[in-house]
Amino acid sequence: MKKYWSFFVVRMKSGLQYRAAAWAGIATQFAWGGMSLLLYRAFYESNSQALPMDYEVLSSYIWLQQALLALFMAWYFDGDILDAVSSGSVAYELCRPMDLYSMWFIKNMAVRVSRVLLRCAPILTVAVFLSEPYGLLAPVSLLAGFAFGVSLVLGFLVLVSFSMLIYVATFYTVTPNGIRILAISAVEFLAGGIIPIPFFPEWLQPIINTLPFASMQNAPLLIYIGYRSGIEVLYTLLLQAVWLSLLVLIGRLLMRRALRKVVVQGG
Amino acid sequence: MIEMRNISKSFRVAKRDAGMKQAVRSLFRREYSTVQALNNISFTVGDGEMVGYIGPNGAGKSSTIKVMSGILTPDSGECLIHGRTPWKSRVEHVREIGVVFGQRSQLWWDVPVDDSFELLKDIYKVPEGIYRKNREELIELLDLSEIIRTPARQLSLGQRMRCEIAAALLHSPKILFLDEPTIGLDAVSKIAVRSFIRRMNRERGTTVILTTHDMQDIEYLTERILLIGKGQILLDGSINELKRRGSAVKTLTLEYRGQRLRESPGVTIHRDEDGHAGMAVDTAVISVSELIAGITAKADVQDFSVQSESMEEMVVSLYKEFEI
Numbered sequence: 001m002k003k004y005w006s007f008f009v010v011r012m013k014s015g016l017q018y019r020a021a022a023w024a025g026i027a028t029q030f031a032w033g034g035m036s037l038l039l040y041r042a043f044y045e046s047n048s049q050a051l052p053m054d055y056e057v058l059s060s061y062i063w064l065q066q067a068l069l070a071l072f073m074a075w076y077f078d079g080d081i082l083d084a085v086s087s088g089s090v091a092y093e094l095c096r097p098m099d100l101y102s103m104w105f106i107k108n109m110a111v112r113v114s115r116v117l118l119r120c121a122p123i124l125t126v127a128v129f130l131s132e133p134y135g136l137l138a139p140v141s142l143l144a145g146f147a148f149g150v151s152l153v154l155g156f157l158v159l160v161s162f163s164m165l166i167y168v169a170t171f172y173t174v175t176p177n178g179i180r181i182l183a184i185s186a187v188e189f190l191a192g193g194i195i196p197i198p199f200f201p202e203w204l205q206p207i208i209n210t211l212p213f214a215s216m217q218n219a220p221l222l223i224y225i226g227y228r229s230g231i232e233v234l235y236t237l238l239l240q241a242v243w244l245s246l247l248v249l250i251g252r253l254l255m256r257r258a259l260r261k262v263v264v265q266g267g
Numbered sequence: 268m269i270e271m272r273n274i275s276k277s278f279r280v281a282k283r284d285a286g287m288k289q290a291v292r293s294l295f296r297r298e299y300s301t302v303q304a305l306n307n308i309s310f311t312v313g314d315g316e317m318v319g320y321i322g323p324n325g326a327g328k329s330s331t332i333k334v335m336s337g338i339l340t341p342d343s344g345e346c347l348i349h350g351r352t353p354w355k356s357r358v359e360h361v362r363e364i365g366v367v368f369g370q371r372s373q374l375w376w377d378v379p380v381d382d383s384f385e386l387l388k389d390i391y392k393v394p395e396g397i398y399r400k401n402r403e404e405l406i407e408l409l410d411l412s413e414i415i416r417t418p419a420r421q422l423s424l425g426q427r428m429r430c431e432i433a434a435a436l437l438h439s440p441k442i443l444f445l446d447e448p449t450i451g452l453d454a455v456s457k458i459a460v461r462s463f464i465r466r467m468n469r470e471r472g473t474t475v476i477l478t479t480h481d482m483q484d485i486e487y488l489t490e491r492i493l494l495i496g497k498g499q500i501l502l503d504g505s506i507n508e509l510k511r512r513g514s515a516v517k518t519l520t521l522e523y524r525g526q527r528l529r530e531s532p533g534v535t536i537h538r539d540e541d542g543h544a545g546m547a548v549d550t551a552v553i554s555v556s557e558l559i560a561g562i563t564a565k566a567d568v569q570d571f572s573v574q575s576e577s578m579e580e581m582v583v584s585l586y587k588e589f590e591i
Contacts (some may be wrong), residue, residue: 006389014377078375092373094338096390097362260340 001199004102007108016116025070029123033066037134047231054200056133057225061196063127063136064221070115071156072217074187077180078111085170094259101255104167108160140165140226146231151220159216161247162187168251171258184192192218198227269312269335269442269474274344276330276540283364288330295395304330305341314441317465319479319489323586327498328478329368331542335476336366348442348530362391365435369447372427372435372551374419380430381415384437391438425456436467437516443467445477449484461487480552482579486512499590509581517555518574520545525566534558542569 018092037059044055053061070076081104093100127136139145162183188194197208197218203205207240208214219236222228228236275383281297305327312318319455323330333339334346337353337360353360369479374383388398406412409429414422423431430496432448443486445464466486467473485506486493494502502509521528521544527543530536533552537545548555555573562568 003389003392008384010375010378010382010386014375014384017377087371089368089369089371091333091336091338092366092371094357095336095361095364095373097358098390099358147469 002108004100004106006097007103007106008113011107011110011168012114012117015111018120022115023114026119026122029066029069029119030126033062033123033127036062038153053196053225053227054133056089056135056137057227058196059130059223060136060137060225062122064224065193065217067123067127068116068121068152068217070112070119071152071192072159072191074159074183074191074193074216076112076164077166078108081167082170085167091111095202101164101252101257105160105164108163109156112160117178124222137225140229143196144223144226144233147237148224151223151233151237151240153249154237154244155216155218155220156248158212158240158244159187161244161251163210163217164251165254168254168258171255187213187216190214191216192221198222210239212247215240215243268314269347269476269504270347271311271331271335272309273347274305274308274331274334274341274346275303275340276334276341277301277303281369291439305334305586308498308500310493310500310503312474312476314474315468316491317468317475317477319491319492320495320580321479321482321485321492322495323503324480326495330497331447331495332366332446332476332478336362336364336444340457346569351559362438363440364440364442364444366394366442366444367428367431367435367446367448369428369445369450372419372431374430374531377418378412378422379418380422380434382421383430384415387434387437393438397439401437401590402528406435408466409433411460412450425452428456432463434464439471440473442474442476445475445479448477449479449481457481457484464488465530467582482582489539494589495546496586496589502585510575517548517550518545518573519548519558521553521562521568522567522570523566528562528566528578531558531561 040055040058040062044051048055065072082094090100093103096103118189124136129135139148166180166183173179190208190211197205197214200208209218215236219228219240223233223236278301280302292471308331320328321332330339333350334341335353337357340354346354348360349363351360374380375386383558387393393401406415409432411429411433414426414430417426419430420429428448432445435443435457443464448464449460452460458510461484464475464477468475475488477484477488490505492502492504492506493500494509523542528536528539528546531553533549535547537547539545548558559568559571
């Protein structure tokens, strides 16, 4: 286990080196969060009855989403891993007494965690102090806060295990771009990254909610703002766990199959 | 002990002719051709041996290394290294080997080299004491103390290669695979790397398999050569054997005073002006010492030098001989 931890630490260290990028990211996320709030303000002013969420609840959703962006952004892929396959340096990774799937999984987690560590604190701090209804509210209850924590970890792992499928696909397709773009759009949209899932048409929601994408950022955010309660919380967590195990299983199978006929590129 | 028996591996390569029309056509119908990268390769390498693996580009050198390091699964054949099949028990196997691919890097790009070393220590579960000892030794022998705190991306090629080699040896592997370890290095770094490899082989008894295009590497390092071409082993023998196979013609350059030289059986004079002469001597007909003795009897020889065919030329003639 220690080797995976050290691996995580090294990846974190290299992630933490890019401070300018972190500041730029923080600025972008403030701007983005602010713009979303203004946009929804316009909707709410025209007709607040037709919308499924109170405005201050939505504000919390948006700020949390911005603060945790690095954990859940589907469009981010670790260049190291993509290059490793297309340039063939995966050869070295296969020379390590480690399981490649776990190694990549850890790498992926580490990059995202290092980014979120650098960025979330300033955003959360400012968001907490913003005046109502624009600021970030505390979780609806202590229990909800705790469930949010668990769901956050699960949701993060679900996202990573999903992006692992795309990394593994690079073994099959030489350039991963096509699959990547398809996957990014699907995930961002269906995970509630663009608009929260409760804003989707009523009839569509049950379907989206059972898809793996809703088990990513949507689950912890809805628990935090109290949109899921009681038994629903348990059901959400369970569904997350199920998707996580399924995605890891599929990823591992595909990887094993790919490695059996791997062709290392470039001599 | 490394045993390779009848290893074959082929790749399927998509092919098309150049041009727009062909490119569009290949969208619908792709043509594949099979490249036989390895064709019935068999050889055995004993513990503590140092073997040079040579052959032209695309001969199958790297593929063989990849099979032996467990990355590539061959289509058929058997390979046993310390009693294990690399691609079947990859994780156990790679614990005992060190690999350097000269054209790739195993160091983490953004962090100081020492951090990469620490990580490798944890990955291979090297006990602290052994790690300290190995690290000290490698730093000293490869002269790394100045660069070990620099991120890998800021190192020159020569510095990086020295670190790469150190990184491959931190876990005291029993076998070291070096795939073009001196590629692109300057003379000083090359010599440093070479003498280090030799030392590891002698002192630690590390088995070394080395691919290279640099014949000086081979001459300096290895006793035994495997020549591969078109996926087949063409020659397995010592350097001397290789030299014997090479042509017996040597070049003799002379500076002398006295009567002009005359050609004799086995001697071809290229030039002879103002006391400077150059000639080709077929040592199968007349030995160099005989010839010089003959000349000094008639003329006053002031200076001479004898050159045999260089390793490079020898390898080229071998490639020609085997039509690869």
